[in-house]
Amino acid sequence: MSAPALHPMRVTVTTRRPGTADGHIFVAPYNLSRPVGQTGSLIVDDSGSPVWFRPLSYSNLQNADFRVQRYRDPRTHRSQPVLTWWQGSLAIPPWYTNLPGGAPEPGGCYYVYDDHYHLLRTVFARHGFNADEHEFLLTRRGTALFIASKPVPMDLTRYGGPRNGAIEDSEVQEVDLATGKLVFSWDMLRHVDPAYSEVPASDASSSGGVWDAYHMNSIDEDSEGHLLVSARNMWAVYDITRKTGGIVWQLGGRKSDFTFGPDAEFFWQHDARFRPGHRISMFDDGCCNEPNPPEQQSHGLILEIDPHTRRATAARTYYHAPGLYSASQGDTQGLPRAHEFIGWGQESYYSEYSGAGNSEGQGARNLLYDARMPGSDISYRAFRHAWTGKPYYPPSAAARTTGGRSTVYASWNGSTETRAWQVLAGRDPRSLRVVVGRTPRTGFETAVPTAVRGPYFQVRALDARGKILGRSTVVALPR
Template sequence: MRVTVTTRRPGTAPGHIFVAPYTIESTMIGQTGSLISDDAGNPIWFRPLSSTSLQNADFKVQTYHDSRTGASQPVLTWWQGSIAIPPRYTNLPGGAPEPGGCYYIYDSHYRLFRTVSAHNGFNADEHEFILTRRGTALFIASRTVPMDLRPYGGPEDGAILDSEVQEVDLATGKLVFSWDMLRHVNPADSEVPASDASSSGGVWDAYHLNSIDENDKGELLISSRNMWAIYNISRKSGKIRWQLGGKKSDFTFAPNARFYWQHDARFRPGNRISMFDDGCCNQPDGTPEQQSHGLILNLDARTHRATVDRSYYHDPALFAPSQGNTQALPNGNQFIGWGQESYYSEYAGAGNTENTPSRNLLYDVRMPGSDISYRAFRNTWVGTPYYPPKAAARTADGHSVVYASWNGSTQTRAWRVLAGPDPRSLSVVVRHAPRSGFETAVTTRSRGPYFQVKALDASGKVLRASHVVKTG
């Protein structure tokens, strides 16, 4: 997938970009999978999937904590499976995970380190996967529960898509905590009518849980898209401490603070929370549609009033029916994944307003066609692949062009090229060719026909050599 960088200004946070491209339309440009890229839009690492029927989601860098040894290490994590996307899948509500998905944890050498699955008949859900300091994983799991939906305006022989927060010990694989949405929240409060079940195999997506966060007070923050609500939950008692938004909100809203169809609710310092406010579409009961934007709210515990602290709008205006995230960066910037709109952006922390959408925009990228990513992140990452670099070569008009690449290496800054008449008689023909994008083309007068490349770091040290190749 080749992206278009539309804005690139000084002041962005360090790190690479992490997305998991896929599409809900008929045509995918490129392949689904997990992609790390640099600020110029060049791929650094790509792990393609074999079919557009498979998707990755929530691809990011996390820290794995080993509860037995106390050691920790940076890892890559993501969900992999199939998402119910009509018309391919109509057995479940759109965006629900099909059975069979799981979470992957890869180490910094791009080796599979762990897989994690849901328990008790639930399916691993693409919306959230968090590694904790306790050596556990917190994630969303979902399953269909048969139910007579007539009291809610749906079919008699219907079902509800239930969501559960699950926590698994990574060392043992055992379930250590769970919190079930259906046991605590009345589905009658949903903004999605139960009659919608007729288009998804009789299954009503009343909740659509899409994010989990936790703080050091033993509280969970969960976002329920189809309730238009965010809930603060006590881990110890399982009780809902407060609800923000929805039909039974414990808070009132100042101007521009109300949200709809939201994603990615996160605790922020100082009685604040952030989210991605989709703001559209299919608003019921004449609710006004609003532009999608990143949103940080102040929550006054005394007055139970929510006010806008910061907001992050896009120019041109975007209206994302689903998905999206607002990531806090270490330097105070905010990174916005625009969900069902094919963009991701970075803003200086002060943000902007609906009337000043270009203010504080530092970085903006558009993905091709209808390609999207459920979330987008900027993370720091050092990748040292367990496999060697790749080389290819061809000769024409008295010279050779050698092509060098190393999928996933973040330390390669240049290439050294060797050539010779046989694989055991190679000598250096190009000592230092600066890396230029994912694949570097190096021209040499040597006709080989055997060639090899060596990856060099910033100090000129050889990281690793490719296999020897022959011109074709």
């Protein structure tokens, strides 16, 4: 009632046990066919209630990689928490068939918003590449690392593809946020032979002649200047040194430098991350891509990497109950107390597990939290983050009357500090008095009944101590 332009999806919480990590949940819902609710960037609490929602104007515009990061202000050099995400259009039939499925169309960008929901920075890809939805990382150096993609014309006949084809190239780009200048780049086509792709070049016939040989989908950086790059369609993760751009080692794929222990092999993976010690985490999609049959059930995976013996072993695995087979997307996020938060990609779930994890067929073990998005709505990644939102705009209010009693509706999109509402009323909009002193906040919108007929009303948002955080405009009962 108080925010009629907002129509976020309704999340169903299926498991909620004590002991979850603190924070809200961050998703960017969209749909490969028909969405339930608006697409956009959405923060929800553990009950599934919206906390902040920024809807998009039409359904084939998407957000992705929506999360909290630290931003170093180039003027003050101070660090602050911010929201970041990608925005653009993806090559999803029937809207676009000119690129491989899931590739970014031209025109996308990355946004950085502060805790008042002000836009701080807009970041674009450089030298002819398109901003890619798969990764956007802020660094302590005041830069942004991200993936950029573009089709490069190429004769693909030696790979089994068309003569007048192209390859969807991916590049790691780093931009200085103060100047907008490109300070580093690493091009996959220059360093990795596409002949070892698990996707045949003949697939280009269904995507405008463009072959998605690599499908780079994550970047991570360690303290020693190494980059960890995941290429989904190579079934491989690469350790790259920034100094020379050389590949230190390849994990997985047809040219792997490592052997694998039981349950350690992965396929079609996403979200490869450095972990403390010699560990790497990822989301192992593991399945569902033709012409290859399903290989294994999708799951979160933490690998122990022995740099001397060049052997990878499964340290932890995180499966869902019921078992899921996610054809694309997904992430595995490390949380405090060794918890793991799993976004299930093309399956409409997100979950939290305690540290020990579980094994295939035992997905309910160590499960602390599980929620499902409606219909076939999905989010490329899902995260849990601590976040304090202090909107620069005022709270919203609406008033209705039924049977001689008035109900005032109060909400404040994005406020995480509001704990209660105060209602004011009066016959004149310039002389209102408090008629309801304190009503606890009950979800995104709180309905406050009152016998006072107004007809003018205003709401005040209160924090835990009763301090006024913000005031709505004055609203009147409909005539």
